[in-house]
Amino acid sequence: MTTARExxxxxxxxxxxxxxPAGYGAVVLDPVTGETLAEAAEYIGVATNNVAEYKxxxxxLTAARALFPDATVHVRMDSKLVVEQMSGRWKIKHPDxxxxxxxxxxxxxxxxxxxEWIPRELNKHADRLANEAMDAGKQGRQWEPSGxxxxxxxxxxxxxxxxxxxxxxxxxxxxxxxxxxxLATRTSGVPAEAVTxxxxxRGDGLFAAEEAGASSGDFEAEAGAAxxxxxAARVLAPTAPTALTAPTAAVPAEPSxxxxxxxxxxxxRQGWSGPDMGAPATFVLLRHGExxxxxxxxxxxxxxxxxxxxxxxxxxxxxxxxxLAARGTIQEIVSSPLTRCxxxxxxxxxxxxxxxxVERGLRETDFGAWxxxxxxxxxxxxxxxxxxxxxxxxxxxxxxxxxxxxVARRVAATRDRLTAAHAGRTVLLVTxxxxxxxxxxxxxxxxxxxxxxxELSAASISAVAYYADGNASVRLLNDTSHLx
Numbered sequence: 241m242t243t244a245r246e247x248x249x250x251x252x253x254x255x256x257x258x259x260x261p262a263g264y265g266a267v268v269l270d271p272v273t274g275e276t277l278a279e280a281a282e283y284i285g286v287a288t289n290n291v292a293e294y295k296x297x298x299x300x301l302t303a304a305r306a307l308f309p310d311a312t313v314h315v316r317m318d319s320k321l322v323v324e325q326m327s328g329r330w331k332i333k334h335p336d337x338x339x340x341x342x343x344x345x346x347x348x349x350x351x352x353x354x355x356e357w358i359p360r361e362l363n364k365h366a367d368r369l370a371n372e373a374m375d376a377g378k379q380g381r382q383w384e385p386s387g388x389x390x391x392x393x394x395x396x397x398x399x400x401x402x403x404x405x406x407x408x409x410x411x412x413x414x415x416x417x418x419x420x421x422x423l424a425t426r427t428s429g430v431p432a433e434a435v436t437x438x439x440x441x442r443g444d445g446l447f448a449a450e451e452a453g454a455s456s457g458d459f460e461a462e463a464g465a466a467x468x469x470x471x472a473a474r475v476l477a478p479t480a481p482t483a484l485t486a487p488t489a490a491v492p493a494e495p496s497x498x499x500x501x502x503x504x505x506x507x508x509r510q511g512w513s514g515p516d517m518g519a520p521a522t523f524v525l526l527r528h529g530e531x532x533x534x535x536x537x538x539x540x541x542x543x544x545x546x547x548x549x550x551x552x553x554x555x556x557x558x559x560x561x562x563x564l565a566a567r568g569t570i571q572e573i574v575s576s577p578l579t580r581c582x583x584x585x586x587x588x589x590x591x592x593x594x595x596x597x598v599e600r601g602l603r604e605t606d607f608g609a610w611x612x613x614x615x616x617x618x619x620x621x622x623x624x625x626x627x628x629x630x631x632x633x634x635x636x637x638x639x640x641x642x643x644x645x646x647v648a649r650r651v652a653a654t655r656d657r658l659t660a661a662h663a664g665r666t667v668l669l670v671t672x673x674x675x676x677x678x679x680x681x682x683x684x685x686x687x688x689x690x691x692x693x694x695e696l697s698a699a700s701i702s703a704v705a706y707y708a709d710g711n712a713s714v715r716l717l718n719d720t721s722h723l724x
Contacts, residue, residue, distance in 0.1 A: 246271050247311045249300035250358075252318065252366035253292025254374060256596075257586050258548070258579055261377055262287035265369020265390065266300030268307060271314065276391050278303040281369040283377030289579070293319045294340035296366065297326070301347035312352045318360040318367075318577075318600070321546070327355045360577065360600050365390055519664040520705035520713070523655075524570060525676045526560060526588070526668055528580040529553030530698045537614060541672075542578060542603040543641055544611030549583045556699035556723060557587035563701075563722035564668065565591040572662065575670040576602040584699070585670040596670075601654025604672035608641025633688070644674070644691075651678045659706045679704055683712035699723060 248269040255262035262285065268278040280299040284292060297315065304313050317323055324330040325341060332341050360367065368390035373383040530553035533540040540547065549557060564570055565588075574597045575585035585596045610618045618626050618638075628635040633645040642650075651674075658667065673696050681690050683704045695718050696702070703716040 250366045251296035251300040253296040254370045255289045262292040263373030264296030265366045281373040281383040283373045316358045318363040323355045323357045520707045522666040522705045525702040528584040529556035539607040539610045541605045541607040543606035557584040561588040561591040572667045581670045602671040606642040608637035609639030
């Protein structure tokens with residue numbers, strides 16, 4: 241006789257190409273002890289990310305029912321799409337999703353299952369299972385439980401995720417002052433972990449002297465393109481970036497060199513003065529290729545339909561992949577979780593023979609109810625909300641989207657985490673207009689209104705280097721020469 245109890249199901253799915261070789265993973269956990277009760281994973285052939293995620297959900301629920309048919313189930317996934325659709329808050333429109341959602345809904349009565357979105361870093365166990373399944377499929381076989389290390393990897397990942405970020409902030413003024421204050425407390429000088437790297441990165445200089453390509457004229461609404469030149473909106477950076485957390489209500493003031501420097505600390509050195517801080521962490525910033533929404537200048541963020549690359553966008557992705565392969569300096573690839581970025585990243589990864597890591601902090605702004613609309617359509621439907629949004633960085637788009645201030649906090653925290661993890665290496669970040677412009681603005685120590693004075697074309701390349709003393713150097717902006 242089974243005993244009624246609560247179970248946790250964590251599920252994930254992935255596709256290397258979207259669509260491409262795909263697999264899913266799911267784990268059933270004891271909510272009290274965290275013990276792994278069951279695991280499931282499978283290579284499913286060519287499919288999309290969303291199909292794989294839904295299949296992972298079905299497998300996890302099925303495994304839970306096999307253990308305790310009368311259980312109540314707490315499903316945790318990093319797919320906002322699946323969580324919102326299965327919770328009944330979003331409609332299911334895609335024909336491939338409807339039967340899978342219906343199948344998932346039949347495993348347990350609806351009243352016994354609740355859904356929660358969790359950050360990707362908290363879903364490492366299922367993510368690892370999905371990747372093991374895809375690795376097995378690449379070798380022409382199916383995943384086998386006996387060969388899995390997902391449970392051990394998940395424990396290690398969760399322990400690592402609990403550590404606070406320790407990398408240099410990277411702001412041109414406040415960050416440098418804070419970093420120097422920290423370095424001054426060390427008797428041995430610069431910490432070795434901040435400057436060492438396993439590869440020669442002298443080739444990063446390729447990103448320093450190149451001339452930016454001609455503008456494509458594509459300045460999408462997802463970048464706040466509609467803001468006039470004298471725009472009053474401000475994008476504020478946090479004064480003390482921390483690990484990725486929910487935005488707080490209070491927006492800190494823009495940091496200044498005077499306010500940031502601790503008492504008695506020297507002003508940040510500029511130019512060639514000061515000690516050699518070693519090889520920087522260099523972020524090559526690649527904006528994704530075009531989607532169907534790009535040429536129409538529609539709001540396209542992280543809260544909409546998650547469009548795929550158009551035919552033109554796929555050609556752009558291949559062109560930028562060839563250019564980066566010719567440079568030969570990229571050592572790692574990190575992508576926004578949105579489809580258009582993952583497709584662009586996959587094209588580069590295929591050329592370079594690298595894996596793609598997904599970082600949720602690199603996603604685009606959530607434009608709420610404005611997703612898919614032009615600026616004119618938003619003006620017609622939500623005039624007061626639009627005015628508020630244009631006037632204040634703390635104002636969010638209609639329907640609970642993200643304010644620019646919230647995006648700046650998220651991007652700064654992500655920057656710090658990635659800088660700490662990739663010191664001395666050259667990393668390709670495949671992301672969107674707002675995150676790239678925010679990184680450049682913070683690195684320059686530029687005023688907030690500069691966000692609206694940068695051109696950033698589809699599939700363009702920019703680059704910023706972050707040094708161990710907290711200084712940053714913008715090396716390239718909006719290079720589109722590879723598209724000509």
